[in-house]
Amino acid sequence: MNAPAALSHLVPDIQQRDVPPALIEALKQRFGDRCSTALAVREQHGRDESSFEAPPPAAVIFAESTQDVADAVRLASGHDTPVIPFGVGSSLEGHLLAVQGGISIDVGRMNKVLSVNPEDLTVTVQPGVTRKQLNEEIRSTGLFFPIDPGADASLGGMAATRASGTNAVRYGTMRENVLALEVVTASGETIRTGTRARKSSAGYDLTRLFIGSEGTLGVITEVTLRLYPIPEAISAAVCSFPSIAAAVHTVIQVIQLGVPIARVELIDVNSVRMVNTYAKLGLREEPMLLMEFHGSPEGVKEQAHTVQEIATEHGGNAFEWATTPEERTRLWTARHNAYFAAIQSRPGCRAISTDTCVPISRLADCLLDSVAEADASGIPYFLVGHVGDGNFHFGYLLDPNQPQERVVAEELNTKLVARALRLGGTCTGEHGVGLHKMGFLVDEAGAGAVDMMRTIKRALDPKNIMNPGKIFSV
Numbered sequence: 001m002n003a004p005a006a007l008s009h010l011v012p013d014i015q016q017r018d019v020p021p022a023l024i025e026a027l028k029q030r031f032g033d034r035c036s037t038a039l040a041v042r043e044q045h046g047r048d049e050s051s052f053e054a055p056p057p058a059a060v061i062f063a064e065s066t067q068d069v070a071d072a073v074r075l076a077s078g079h080d081t082p083v084i085p086f087g088v089g090s091s092l093e094g095h096l097l098a099v100q101g102g103i104s105i106d107v108g109r110m111n112k113v114l115s116v117n118p119e120d121l122t123v124t125v126q127p128g129v130t131r132k133q134l135n136e137e138i139r140s141t142g143l144f145f146p147i148d149p150g151a152d153a154s155l156g157g158m159a160a161t162r163a164s165g166t167n168a169v170r171y172g173t174m175r176e177n178v179l180a181l182e183v184v185t186a187s188g189e190t191i192r193t194g195t196r197a198r199k200s201s202a203g204y205d206l207t208r209l210f211i212g213s214e215g216t217l218g219v220i221t222e223v224t225l226r227l228y229p230i231p232e233a234i235s236a237a238v239c240s241f242p243s244i245a246a247a248v249h250t251v252i253q254v255i256q257l258g259v260p261i262a263r264v265e266l267i268d269v270n271s272v273r274m275v276n277t278y279a280k281l282g283l284r285e286e287p288m289l290l291m292e293f294h295g296s297p298e299g300v301k302e303q304a305h306t307v308q309e310i311a312t313e314h315g316g317n318a319f320e321w322a323t324t325p326e327e328r329t330r331l332w333t334a335r336h337n338a339y340f341a342a343i344q345s346r347p348g349c350r351a352i353s354t355d356t357c358v359p360i361s362r363l364a365d366c367l368l369d370s371v372a373e374a375d376a377s378g379i380p381y382f383l384v385g386h387v388g389d390g391n392f393h394f395g396y397l398l399d400p401n402q403p404q405e406r407v408v409a410e411e412l413n414t415k416l417v418a419r420a421l422r423l424g425g426t427c428t429g430e431h432g433v434g435l436h437k438m439g440f441l442v443d444e445a446g447a448g449a450v451d452m453m454r455t456i457k458r459a460l461d462p463k464n465i466m467n468p469g470k471i472f473s474v
Ligand SMILES: Cc1cc2nc3c(=O)[nH]c(=O)nc-3n(C[C@H](O)[C@H](O)[C@H](O)COP(=O)(O)OP(=O)(O)OC[C@H]3O[C@@H](n4cnc5c(N)ncnc54)[C@H](O)[C@@H]3O)c2cc1C
Pocket: 048, 049, 084, 085, 086, 087, 088, 089, 090, 091, 092, 095, 096, 107, 127, 148, 149, 150, 151, 153, 154, 155, 156, 157, 158, 159, 160, 161, 162, 163, 164, 165, 166, 214, 215, 216, 218, 219, 220, 221, 339, 340, 430, 431, 467
C-alpha cells in the first residue's frame, strides 16, 4: 500500500464536523457489531491508495442490504453528519478521506450477483461485487464484463469514479457500460435510475449523473451492467520500440486507421526495468506496447497484421505473440505489476499518479514534452498508459524525507495538466477528482460549470453530508 503524507498543504480548509455521541449510540443500536468504532477499522476506512491522510471517520457501518444503507444515511442525516461510501478503497485521489469527519458506509458485504440475463447481455449486481468476482461468476454464460481498473475494485466504486482500464479503447468506460442504478439519496430515500433497455429518452439521465459523482450525491446500492460475449479469438502481443515517440506514433496511427484493437498499453523503459526486477521477467529494456486483439480468428489475424506493419514502420521490433490464456497472462504480467513493482523499487516511497487524457491526435505533443520534463527533474518515476484512449499515468516515486521532491512532483503534475487542457484534454481520464484535482477541475470545466455542479449538489444534498469536501467545495 502507498504510504500516507500530510494533506494540509493541498486542502487547507479541512473542517471536521462533530459526530454526536447520540448518533453513534443510535447506529450501534441499529447495527450492533456491524457498527465499528475500533481505531484500526476506522483508519482502514479513512484512507485510500492516495498518499494523503486525514483523521479517520468516527464509525464504520458494514451494510448488508439497501435497507441498511438507507437506515444509516437517514440516521446520519438526522444528525447532519457526513457519510462516506466505501467500496474496496483502491481510489487514488483522496476520495475516501473523512476531511469533514462523519461515518463510513462499507458496502463490501453487499456482494451478490443478483441476476444475469444472457439473452439481453446484462447483469445486475450489488455494489460490493468486485470486477474479478463478477467475471468468475458469469464465466459459464460465455459473457464477460470488460472494465478492468488495475485494482480489483468494487463495481459500486467503479461506477462512482467513472472508472475504465485497459479494455476501454474497445469497450468504453463505466459511462458506456452502466445501464441502470439503485441509489440511496442523501435523505435516505431509495430511487432507481435507468432500465435494462439498451437506450432510453426518458427525461434527465440520472444514471450518468451518479456515475462519476464519487459518493457526493448518494450511495449506489445496485448496478445494472452491459456484458459482452467472450471473443471467439484473442491474441496478445508485446512489441519493443527504440523510443517512446516511436511507440506513441504507432498507437496514434493504429487508432486513426480505425483498427478495432481491444487493448493497447504503453510501458516506459523505467517500468520495464522495475517489473523485470520485481517479477524476474527478462523483458527487453526498451519502451514497450502491449496489445490485444479480439474477434473472429480471421479478424484478429488481419488486425494484428495491420498493427505489425505500422509498428515496423516506426522501428518496432521483437513482436512476441501469445494466443493461449497462460501465455497472455505472462505477457500482461508486466502491465499488471507495474504499480507494485514501482513502489517496491524505492522502499518506503510515496507514489503520486497523474491521469491526464488528451484527444488521440495530441497524444505525442502531450506525452513527449512531459517525459522530457520528468527526466530533467531527477525524480524517479514510471510511465504507463492506456494510450489508445490518449490516457497515461506518470507515477512519481517520492522519498517522504525529502519534502522538496513532493513540491517538484506537484509542479510536474501541474504543468502536465495545463498542457493537457491546452491540447483539449482532461486532468483525469479515469481516477476522478477526489481531493487532489479539485483545483484542476475549475481550470478544466470553468467556474460556471463548477457552479452548476454545486447547484445540483445543493439541491440533492442540502445538508452537504454525502462525502463532503470532494470534487469541489460547497
Ligand atoms: C494499482 C491500481 C491501479 C489502478 N488502475 C486503474 C485503472 O486502470 N483505471 C481506473 O479507472 N482506476 C484505476 N485505479 C483506481 C481505482 O481502482 C478506481 O478508482 C476504482 O474505481 C475505485 O473503486 P473502489 O471500489 O476501490 O472504490 P473506493 O476507493 O472504495 O471509493 C472510490 C470513491 O467512490 C465512492 N464510492 C465507493 N462505493 C460507492 C457506492 N457504492 N456508492 C457511491 N459511492 C461509492 C467513494 O465514496 C469514493 O469517493 C487503480 C488503483 C490502483 C491502486
